[in-house]
Amino acid sequence: MDYYSRWVEIAFMSNKSANTVITKLRVMxxxxxxxxxxxxxxxxxxxxxxxxxxxxxxxxxxxTNSPHFPQSNGLAESGVKIAKHILQTE
Incomplete structure (x- = not known):
């Protein structure tokens, strides 16, 4: 999520490997x-x-966010929650 514009970009990934994440980030x-x-x-x-x-x-x-305090990245966590809800209702 872009903190300034609040833009959310969703990309399908077959796995969460570093190479897959890097490939998607390069496209973005x-x-x-x-x-x-x-x-x-x-x-x-x-x-x-x-x-x-x-x-x-x-x-x-x-x-990086605090590993035991995901609220430290609340805006992004909120975006993830909304995206999951949208994808589940489709």
Whole structure:
């Protein structure tokens, strides 16, 4: 979710591997431009060397949320909840 515009982008992924996430992010970056900052949870795909290389190469600040306090990313969590509801009703 873009914090400024509140834009939500949903992408189907067959798995949550670092390579899959990076591929989807590259498509989003090509479409919308590079963000200054990218927030994520502490999932292994975001802690991987491949992901760290991506954000370093693209000069993106990577911020992780507290692993035991998902409310610290409340806006994104709210977007996920809404997206799940929409997808379940389709």
């Amino acid at each position: 970056f090509a479409t919308h431009g590079l963000p200054d900052e990218l927030r994520s949870d502490n999932g292994p795909q975001f802690a991987s060397g491949e992901f760290q290389r991506l954000v370093n190469e693209m000069d993106i600040k990577h911020v």
